[in-house]
Ligand code: ADP
């Protein structure tokens with residue numbers, strides 16, 4: 201056991217060559233502690249190598265052998281390819297040599313030579329009865345006995361330029377002997393600690409067996425999740441401990457509104473509304489996420505909350521992610537609220553109020569509803585009477601943006617509406633500081649949506665199906681996917697498809713809608729589509745959220761495999777909004793098995809949460825977490841899918857701890873860790 205405090209900077213660690221220290225800094229390793237907590241990305245069992253019959257597979261294998269030949273080969277006009285033939289060294293009845301190929305890697309000739317002992321990790325390919333591994337990971341082995349690199353379960357590390365796993369392994373091996381365990385205290389509450397810290401550290405890097413490894417890993421994952429949940433608990437506590445003035449919710453206007461709706465609320469809507477109204481009336485501010493599938497009727501609920509808030513003498517701000525949506529909300533709210541004497545105004549980057557509308561702040565109740573896009577964030581006038589902030593489609597806004605809008609008032613209530621169902625673990629992570637309500641039921645009388653996955657060779661049949669629907673006066677959306685992040689390229693592709701569909705569907709009116717069109721042109725197209733003057737809208741994903749045209753009964757989504765399932769589900773929610781049966785074609789241009797399997801999920805279910813879970817399994821959480829949007833740090837070791845039960849546990853533990861000791865008076869180390877953690881996060885997200 202060593203005596204070095206873990207806070208010691210890397211530059212003072214004698215066993216690391218000075219020339220390498222700047223490379224460590226580049227991957228965020230600045231102290232001994234950073235080095236110890238640099239977790240392996242995978243492990244190789246270098247006690248047992250692959251010895252079965254080599255078969256092509258997508259699971260990589262680990263092989264140990266001797267290099268018997270190296271050469272450069274040419275394949276077509278490509279630059280020469282470096283090849284190494286390997287003779288397997290372990291118990292192996294198959295005497296084949298294995299050929300490892302690295303394209304475009306001339307420099308490897310200086311690294312790999314004949315007679316080297318080498319560990320190879322890669323996927324088997326069989327071509328003309330020869331066994332190939334293309335671009336395998338490899339490591340030259342110098343010592344077979346008493347080695348930290350061989351004859352054990354060996355850690356493989358994430359590394360950057362100028363580093364490799366072998367170097368990191370050596371340095372971490374020494375670090376584990378030199379550090380003083382007292383200087384790296386646990387932050388988990390004692391009852392959660394299964395393995396002492398030093399043992400866990402030892403075993404996460406150099407596990408004697410996989411069971412021990414799993415225990416150590418679990419400990420670190422739990423710690424990581426616990427830290428995250430404490431962060432969320434603190435955010436939440438901060439929000440809830442600030443006092444907002446309780447609002448007196450009289451239901452006069454509200455009841456009038458509800459009785460004038462052409463439908464009655466579903467049970468699910470009623471329950472949620474009661475929950476929200478109760479919270480609005482309380483002295484602590486509301487922090488609530490309203491999840492409900494597309495078309496489940498969240499907007500009506502938001503309007504009801506707005507009415508109650510205005511009636512109590514406060515203002516309401518509603519922020520939408522796009523201008524089209526802001527306009528649509530504005531129209532709905534205006535239609536619903538003006539008859540009650542409530543003024544609604546629109547603030548977007550283009551116009552402050554729509555011509556002919558009531559000016560701001562002029563309702564007889566001294567309250568108002570202001571609807572807008574991001575523009576709402578950049579207005580700096582304080583709104584002292586702001587009592588409720590509603591954010592539609594939360595995942596498009598970041599936590600910082602949310603905070604900015606809230607700060608315009610004095611601790612207003614917050615209601616976030618999202619139609620993107622996300623798996624439970626993710627809700628607890630991204631929205632861990634919020635309470636969550638669900639609208640599970642869809643209003644009855646809603647038309648059914650039939651979903652069909654089709655190859656692009658079926659375009660002629662789909663076209664005649666479309667023509668048939670159009671001939672009955674129906675309308676349709678044709679959506680072209682996001683090929684690149686750039687809206688410019690997307691728009692160009694949609695434009696091309698637009699020409700195709702215009703001809704294919706003549707004489708019906710086909711129009712184009714994409715995000716790069718000027719706002720008034722977009723608005724006009726939308727309006728004409730609403731009025732039924734346009735039959736078919738060819739668009740990019742700008743129609744994803746919120747458009748409500750009950751007469752639209754067909755949706756065709758091209759290159760559907762390029763979308764996530766959740767997004768496809770959102771898109772198809774644009775049809776089936778009236779009582780007519782609707783159809784959604786998912787056209788698949790790439791016929792891979794996995795794509796078909798993935799898309800067929802949508803043929804089978806219309807439950808947004810089920811789809812979200814499936815999407816997650818297929819794609820991983822990558823694009824949902826760790827982005828600037830969530831305002832959360834990236835996970836270093838935990839995996840939200842694999843470790844979801846641990847997230848659940850961490851959340852419970854954190855909430856318990858905060859309810860017993862809100863100021864963390866008994867947990868000074870945890871408190872200090874969290875404060876540092878918060879600082880690093882706010883630095884990271886300061887510019888977003
Ligand atoms: P969301 O915002 O959840 O996607 P909306 O609030 O836009 O859904 O509702 C979709 C459509 O259903 C709207 O036209 C709305 O007026 C209507 N609607 C909402 N609630 C009900 C209900 N209880 N019964 C019938 N129609 C409803």
Ligand code: MG
Pocket residue numbers: 495498499619746
């Ligand atoms: Mg909506």
